[in-house]
Amino acid sequence: MKLYSYFRSSAAYRVRIALNLKGIAYETVPVHLMKDGGQQLMADYRSLNPTALVPTLVDDDLAVGQSMAILEYLEETHPQPPLLPGDAKGRARVRAIAQTIACDIHPLNNLRVLKYLKHQMGVDEEAKNTWYRHWIQEGLTAVEALLADSDQTGRYCHGDQPGLADLCLVPQLFNARRFGCDESGFPTIVRIDAACAELTAFQQAAPAAQPDSEA
Amino acid sequence: MKLYSYFRSSAAYRVRIALNLKGIAYETVPVHLMKDGGQQLMADYRSLNPTALVPTLVDDDLAVGQSMAILEYLEETHPQPPLLPGDAKGRARVRAIAQTIACDIHPLNNLRVLKYLKHQMGVDEEAKNTWYRHWIQEGLTAVEALLADSDQTGRYCHGDQPGLADLCLVPQLFNARRFGCDESGFPTIVRIDAACAELTAFQQAAPAAQPDSEA
Structure with a gap:
């Protein structure tokens, strides 16, 4: 591939x-x-x-x-x-967490959108960063609630195996940190991110580990 | 349910x-x-x-x-x-078309985003509508290419049964029309939308057919 x-x-x-x-x-x-x-x-x-x-x-x-x-x-x-649990309701939960990131946060903070805000709308750097952090704050607040209020959350977002929700969450938290977002409201997310960071699969996928990295 | x-x-x-x-x-x-x-x-x-x-x-x-x-x-x-075809590559194609709408167009034009542009950024009505139409134009241009360049496109987005891509496409085109977007670049999309409009399942799901409709 x-x-x-x-x-x-x-x-x-x-x-x-x-x-x-x-x-x-x-x-x-x-x-x-x-x-x-x-x-x-x-x-x-x-x-x-x-x-x-x-x-x-x-x-x-x-x-x-x-x-x-x-x-x-x-x-x-x-x-x-598997990246998804074995039961349909569990899969729905995991996909909903993943898509809260993939549909409600990420598309708003994508490069093409930031460029549009800057060049087409004349939004300044500070307002652009406020926008960026706003959608992360909104989205991760929802994800934190979905994780913290469920006994299906384990070491990872769903049970004790990493899966679809985790592999969406970790890159999003990476972006949140790049833009200096406040993590204090997201203890469950931060705990799960730390658990993922111990795994080679996550480490080797990180931006700094890529052949085209500029870090 | x-x-x-x-x-x-x-x-x-x-x-x-x-x-x-x-x-x-x-x-x-x-x-x-x-x-x-x-x-x-x-x-x-x-x-x-x-x-x-x-x-x-x-x-x-x-x-x-x-x-x-x-x-x-x-x-x-x-x-x-089924909403998805029987083969993994076909499912990947259908999901990619669906998500080009669900991830690349819809989240940018959601009510909460339009409210943020207006109230937090002070963007005027005209610039807000230009934003709205811009992401539809970008996204539907990609969808049109995905549809027009493939022999897997049939009466509907994938073959001759309506499915996941169609049920994302029709609501998006409905929005495009509400905001007066130019459809001239999307002949395949317009053709598929018309085919879907003949189906009771689509007719009965339309905004005007809902119990809370204000149309």
């Missing part, structure tokens, strides 16, 4: 964790989101992935974008170890 | 289509996103769904938010008729 990735993209970071957890060998193809005006916007990348976003997974004749679609594909084609 | 819904919420609209396609009886519990300062923000709704967003599906002891998690849950618990 080939993963078109950018070291700091949290959507690519999710997929890298999943590939590592499942022990799937893959080749990283770096796509630099800033260089050349954004390599993801170039015609050859667009022909592979018309959304002009990273990541894209290539597996034989399949080229698929959208990290959440990629993660479900990896789960279906490489079921062990 | 109970669906906490708002007639004009496109995330709730997706779930209503799925429930209808699968012939699942459900009760609508209206949550008015404007009345009382937003009923989704009230403590009793938040205790059901900490994200304070609609929809929420309640099925026995399960209360789950996030439309894409709900749709996967319905697919797993009521597999017929």
Whole structure:
């Protein structure tokens, strides 16, 4: 498999964790989101992935974008170890936590959105960072409630095996820290993030461990 | 099942289509996103769904938010008729189209985001509408390419049965029309939307057909 990735993209970071957890060998193809005006916007990348976003997974004749679609594909084609629990209600819970991050936080803080705020709307740096932190605060407050109020939460977001919710949470907390968000309201999230940080699969997926890292 | 819904919420609209396609009886519990300062923000709704967003599906002891998690849950618990194709690569394609809408368009145009732009950033009505149309234009351009460039597209987004991508696409096009977006670049999308409009499951899920409609 080939993963078109950018070291700091949290959507690519999710997929890298999943590939590592499942022990799937893959080749990283770096796509630099800033260089050349954004390599993801170039015609050859667009022909592979018309959304002009990273990541894209290539597996034989399949080229698929959208990290959440990629993660479900990896789960279906490489079921062990599972990223989702065995029961439908548990899977619904895990997917809802994951999508609170993937739908309610991440899309609002994506590079293209920050660029629009700056260049099309003339929003200054401070207001842009306030926006960034606002959606993280809103989203992680919901995630913290979903985690703290459930006896299904264990060492990780759902029980004692890392899975789909964890691999969305860790990259989001990484971004929260980059932008200096206040973590004091999220004790469960911080505890789970620390548990994930002990795992090689998460360590090797981190931005600083990527071949295209600039850290 | 109970669906906490708002007639004009496109995330709730997706779930209503799925429930209808699968012939699942459900009760609508209206949550008015404007009345009382937003009923989704009230403590009793938040205790059901900490994200304070609609929809929420309640099925026995399960209360789950996030439309894409709900749709996967319905697919797993009521597999017929399927919303996803039988092969993993086909499912990846359909989920990627669906999530281009659910992750790349919808979250940016959600009510809470438009309110933030207006009240926190002081963005005027015209700039807000330009923002709205911009993300629809970007996202539907990608969806059109994904549909037009594939021989897997049929009467609907994937083959000749309506599914997960269609039930995300139709509510998004409904929103695009509400905001006067230019559809001329999206012939495949417009054709598929018209095919869906002939189906009772889609007709009965439309905002104007809901018990809380104000149309």
